[in-house]
Amino acid sequence: MFQKSIYPNSYFHLDTKWKQFGITVAGGNGEGDKLNQLNLPEGIFIDDNETIYIADLGNHRIIKWKSNAINGQIVAGGNGEGNQMNQLLYPTDVVVDKEYSSLIIADWGNRRVMEWSLQDNTNGQIFIPFINCYGLAMDKNGYVYVSDYANYEVRRWKRGDQYGTLVAGGKEYSDQLNQFNSPRYVFIDEDDSLYVSDEGNDCVIKWEKDAKEGIVVAGKNDHGNSSAQLSNPQGVIVDQFGQIYVADYHNDRVVRWRTGASEGTIVVGGNEKGQQSNQLDCPSGL
Secondary structure, three states: OOOOOOOOOOOOOOOOOOOOOOOOOOOOOOOOOOOOOOOOOOEEEEEEOOOOOOOOOOHHHHHHHEOOOOOOEEEEEEEOOOOOOOOOOOOEEEEEEEEOEEEEEEEEOEEEEEEEEEEOOEEEEEEEEOOOEEEEEOOOOOEEEEEEOOOOOEEEEEEOOOOOOOEEEEEEOOOOOOOOEEEEEEEEEOOOEEEEEHHHHHHEEEEOOOOOOOOOEEEEEOOOOOOOEEOOEEEEOOOOOOOOEEEEEOOOOEEEEOOOOOEEEEEEEEEOEEOOOOOOOOOOOO
């Protein structure tokens, strides 16, 4: 099964269309730190019960929001900004490790990946130290993939690893196919192909297992808002047909790119920046 973002028993149809007016499922009560509010939400993870885990970046916490709930519940951090074991500093992404019943968190501001028990959310423990982490994904074998935006690479980690394994990039920043320029979010499919939103190059790159370079699968036609362009892409997920869905941050839209397509299709948003139910304002996590 996919460990990041789509359910194994509810795959999309090839021509799935989305309603153009969305429904608020978390937050929407202004910027703030109350349990019914969010402050700069970034990466999200949805479990099999449709519970949403949100990296609430501006509040330095991970908040859990059950389906149809009015308020969320803090499950990690929420003790002010800091680097203590009960604190987070600008977390950017989160995944749930079902085997260990824990959260894996990209604690971006502290340059570390944290693990936080779902049974006891008093303190976390360091899962990976000294890493410029941003996006996370977990494969079917429990390996964690972490984008390192400062070293222009993605590494794969298992429990106990000291250095991890380089799986993409790592050759300084550039627009070449074996390099990144600010990798952000990551997605791993059932064939262990890795998809990375390369914010600095305005594209999504696919790295097949053991590949020495990637393949452009969305964007990389300069910075812009045409159907062939992306602008600072963020969250990325892929369905069972290989269709790529991208949070097109500065274009205030989510776009879908079919396999081999030279242009994408807007699936939600794209109606200028705003807070109406048919608008988005700098979407990040998917």
